[in-house]
Amino acid sequence: MTSSVGSRRERPAKPPLSREWIIAETIKIAQEEGLAKATMRRVATALDTGPASLYVYVANTAELHAAVTDELTGTLPADAEGTWAERLERLLSAYSHLLVSYPGLARSALQMRPMGPNTVRLFDRILGLLLEGEVAAxxxxxxxxxxxxxxxxxxxxxxAPAVDDAYPAPFAPEAVEAINATIRGADARDVPHIARHADLLLSGSPEQRSSWATRALIAGISATPIPQ
Known part of the structure; x- marks a missing residue:
């Protein structure tokens, strides 16, 4: 009969625990299960260690999630094609798509406002493109x-919402149908402007509307002085 001690010794040696390994495992969990599931306990279990071991490298779950966001932000590609405004729009679009691709990541970034080195570099790229476009500093x-x-x-x-989220995804088919029905069914006596322009309110794809919003913001930033 093989002893339990002997069995453990025959297992492959685990790599030493590190912040990089913790973040990599958290990213894997976030991609497969959503960021909300990537708690300190869940990550520790995946790494075959105890939660207390993780606190040597990250202070809490919020810091861990911020580190994940920053790590993924570092994967945004360089882009040298087109005008400064086109590059800026593509950079912002790539950042949004990155956040969307990991369930829960965008909401975490919205609440935490991570400021790790890769996030700072992203901010610097955005600032640099605005300055390249001769927007006042x-x-x-x-x-x-x-x-x-x-x-x-x-x-x-x-x-996409988390599995246990009480609210549906705002762009799920049933949610979109409900919005369309509300707008198209608007009573002209009560909300005349909505009733008159229902087709325009519902026009455009999400990509078109997102692109327009970014360009409108850039134009407004360029034209609007800050208060003194």
Whole structure:
């Protein structure tokens, strides 16, 4: 009969625990189950260790989720094609799509506002593109923050809900149908402007509306002086 001690010794040696390994495992859980499921206890179980071991590297679940967001932000590709405005729009779109691709990531980023090194580099890229477009430095500084907020909020709105979320996805077919029915069924005596322009209110794909919103924000940032 093989002893339990002997069995453990025959197992492959685990790699030493590290912050990088913890973040990598958390990303895997987030992709498969959603970020909300990636608690300290769940990650520790996946790493075959105790939760207390993780606290040496991250203070809590919120810090862990912020680290995941920052790590993934570092995967955004470089882009040198097109005008500064086109590159800026593509960068913001890529960031939104990244957040959407991991359930719960956008909502976490919206609440936590992670500021790790990769997130700081993203902010610097956005600021640099605005400055390249000759946007006044003070407007560019405030505008970069506004654009990141918009991209994050847009991703949160389009993200799939968690499995146990009480609220449905806002762009699930049944939700879209309900919105369309409400707009098209508007009473012209009560809400005349909505009734008159229902087709325009519902026009455009999500991609078209997102692109327009980004360009409208950039134009507004360029044209609007900050208060003195």
């Amino acid at each position: 003070d407007r560019a500084a405030w505008g970069a923050d506004l654009l990141v907020q918009h991209a994050t909020a847009n991703a949160a709105e389009h993200s």
